[in-house]
Amino acid sequence: MAGEAFLQRAPDRQASFASNPLFSKGRLVAEAPSRTRTPFQRDRDRIIHSTAFRRLKHKTQVFVAHEGDHYRTRLTHTIEVSQIARSLARALRVNEDLAEALALVHDFGHTPFGHAGERALDASMADYGGFDHNAQSLRIVTKLEKQYAEFDGLNLCWETLEGLAKHNGPLVDREGVGLTGHLPQGFAEYGTLQDLQLWSWPGLEAQMAAIADDIAYDNHDIDDGLRAGLFSLDDLSGVPLTGDILREVRALYPKLELSRTIHELIRRQITAMVEDVIDETTRRINKLVPASVKDIRSAGRTMAAFSAAMAKKERALKSFLFDNMYRHSQVMAVMDKAERIVRQLFEAYVGDPDKLPQDWLKNSPNMDKTALARHVADFIAGQSDTYAIQEHRRLFDATPDLG
Numbered sequence: 576m577a578g579e580a581f582l583q584r585a586p587d588r589q590a591s592f593a594s595n596p597l598f599s600k601g602r603l604v605a606e607a608p609s610r611t612r613t614p615f616q617r618d619r620d621r622i623i624h625s626t627a628f629r630r631l632k633h634k635t636q637v638f639v640a641h642e643g644d645h646y647r648t649r650l651t652h653t654i655e656v657s658q659i660a661r662s663l664a665r666a667l668r669v670n671e672d673l674a675e676a677l678a679l680v681h682d683f684g685h686t687p688f689g690h691a692g693e694r695a696l697d698a699s700m701a702d703y704g705g706f707d708h709n710a711q712s713l714r715i716v717t718k719l720e721k722q723y724a725e726f727d728g729l730n731l732c733w734e735t736l737e738g739l740a741k742h743n744g745p746l747v748d749r750e751g752v753g754l755t756g757h758l759p760q761g762f763a764e765y766g767t768l769q770d771l772q773l774w775s776w777p778g779l780e781a782q783m784a785a786i787a788d789d790i791a792y793d794n795h796d797i798d799d800g801l802r803a804g805l806f807s808l809d810d811l812s813g814v815p816l817t818g819d820i821l822r823e824v825r826a827l828y829p830k831l832e833l834s835r836t837i838h839e840l841i842r843r844q845i846t847a848m849v850e851d852v853i854d855e856t857t858r859r860i861n862k863l864v865p866a867s868v869k870d871i872r873s874a875g876r877t878m879a880a881f882s883a884a885m886a887k888k889e890r891a892l893k894s895f896l897f898d899n900m901y902r903h904s905q906v907m908a909v910m911d912k913a914e915r916i917v918r919q920l921f922e923a924y925v926g927d928p929d930k931l932p933q934d935w936l937k938n939s940p941n942m943d944k945t946a947l948a949r950h951v952a953d954f955i956a957g958q959s960d961t962y963a964i965q966e967h968r969r970l971f972d973a974t975p976d977l978g
Contacts, residue, residue, distance in 0.1 A: 592767075592865040593669035594778045600733035603717075603769055604726045614732045619676035621729045623721070627683045628653075633681075633959030635689045636792070636799070649682050655795060656681065659787035659849060660780075663879070666853045667860070669779045675703035676731075677738040677784035684711025686956045687963040695917035696952055703948040710761030711956050713740055717765055719953055720863050737771045738781030744877060746773040760949070775872040779856075790848045790858035793892055794841050797805050800900040801837055808836065814895050816888040820844050851885040910973035915968045917955060923970050924951040930970060 589595065596613035609617050622628055631650035647655075657678040662675035685708045686692030697706040713736065717728040731739075740746070740762060747753055751774070762773060776782070797817070800806055812818045817840070824831070824839045831839070856879045863878070865871050871878055879890055900906065923930050925948055928939040935954050939947060958966065967974045 583590040588668060589670060592860070592868055592871050594673050594734050594780050594868050596670070596672075602730050602732055604730050606730065613672060615670055615672040615676060615735065618731045619672055619679060619736045620684035622676055622680045622716075625683075625716075625720050625729060627720060627957070628679065630957060630959050631682065633823055633961050634685060634687060635692075635960050636795075636851055646797055649685055651756070652791060652795065653682055655791040656784065659845070660784045661791050662849060663678075663783040663787060663856075664780060664851060667779060667783070667856055667879075669783070673734060673738065673778070674780040674783045676735055677742060677781050678787060680712060680716060680735070680739055681742060681784055681788060682708075682712070683715045684713070686917065687958045687960045688910065688917065689903060691913045692917045692955075692963075695914040696921065699918055699921040700948060700952050703952075704760035705757065705946045706952055706956070707761065708829065708956075709740070709743070710759035711953075714761045714953065715957075717768075719957070733769070733771070734778065734780075736765075736769070738777045738784065740765075740771050741773055741775075741777050742781040742785040744777075745775060749774050763810065772872070776874060776877060777872065778868045779871055779878055782877055784877050786852055786881070789889070790845060790852075792849070792901045793820060793889065793896070794845050796896050796900060797839060797844075797892075798841055800896065805903045805905065806899045808833070808840075810899065811840075811895070814887075815891045816847065817844060817892055817895075820847070848881070848885065848889070851882050852879060853883070855880050855882040872938035877913040908975050912977055913960075915975055916963055918965065919971065920955055920966060921948075921951055924954065 594615070596615050599614045602614075608614070611621065621828040628650075631653055632648060634649035636649055636652050657675050660674040661671050664671045686696050686706075693706065693708050700706045711730040715728075716731055716739065717736070720728050723730065745754060746762060747758060758773075762771075765771070766773070787794060799809070801808065808821060820843045821836075821840050824843065826835055828836070828839070859878045859880065863870065864872055865874070865878075880886070925944075927955055928936060928942075928947060928951075931951070931954065935950070939950055942950060955963070964974060964977070
């Protein structure tokens with residue numbers, strides 16, 4: 576068959592330890608194979624065409640969406656992560672399509688207003704199992720997306736779901752006990768349907784998506800913070816790596832305009848980080864000598880990583896951004912208001928489900944309090960920044976000004 580011939584060609588030049596679509600563990604609901612796409616390519620395409628992907632356009636990364644067209648949103652961040660993940664996967668000869676799919680889906684579960692919205696929703700859900708954006712991503716792709724005739728969710732491959740669930744590492748020990756305390760409800764619930772082996776490390780493709788996420792937001796948050804005037808280029812001069820690259824750029828181009836200087840700094844720093852990950856990951860792979868993706872999963876540590884020297888510099892950069900951007904008084908003032916919007920929306924919907932839009936209200940009758948709270952959390956988590964503000968204005972006399 577044409578589809579089988581296509582699949583046989585697809586993994587050419589992949590390393591033996593790459594995730595191979597020929598040996599995918601399949602989908603929860605069996606489907607006929609595509610004649611023109613591997614299972615991982617098909618997953619990537621389903622992710623791109625999902626409602627949750629489109630919503631990322633109006634979800635905040637750090638700033639609220641209406642503060643400027645040049646600031647990152649979850650969508651632009653996701654595209655940047657995808658580009659870096661594909662580059663890493665290509666260099667290490669693992670499956671680019673799976674790495675791209677995981678990068679594109681990794682932020683599906685984020686609430687409106689970024690981490691501020693997640694904090695507010697997690698606090699509101701404290702008596703009902705809490706809220707975790709990674710677990711919410713899994714709920715979206717396995718349950719909440721409702722487009723297909725034969726199943727809820729996107730019916731993604733086991734490898735895509737595994738990578739989504741544990742791209743940051745194992746979630747439980749071998750006995751199933753959560754490594755960081757309570758296992759988020761979304762993971763525990765899906766575990767009754769399909770075993771994602773939450774105790775093991777994911778394949779390299781998921782690890783590539785995870786570290787690409789770090790590289791992307793480390794660098795674009797510098798760009799956004801400079802644009803917003805939260806700190807200056809001179810403030811970055813004492814930050815390891817960043818300060819060294821900045822001095823190099825200024826020495827090479829002493830009269831370069833500010834916008835080009837910033838871009839040159841960012842692109843050089845991304846390159847330095849990517850090349851460091853490639854070198855360190857290659858070193859770890861050469862030491863492990865994995866023969867299959869199973870060896871990657873059972874290695875006992877991540878394979879895709881910064882070198883010790885780069886990891887130290889990256890932590891220093893994160894510390895700078897935390898002090899000068901994420902905890903900046905201007906950002907905190909906006910985030911406090913955003914948390915209030917999310918908290919009040921939750922209280923309004925749970926207190927009176929009739930305030931839910933009709934398509935969500937029809938599923939709420941006869942729910943107990945816990946089920947209703949989770950239903951409301953699903954609704955709020957799917958909202959964009961702009962929709963959350965619109966809903967708050969519909970339900971309340973006064974809505975905080977996030978400008």
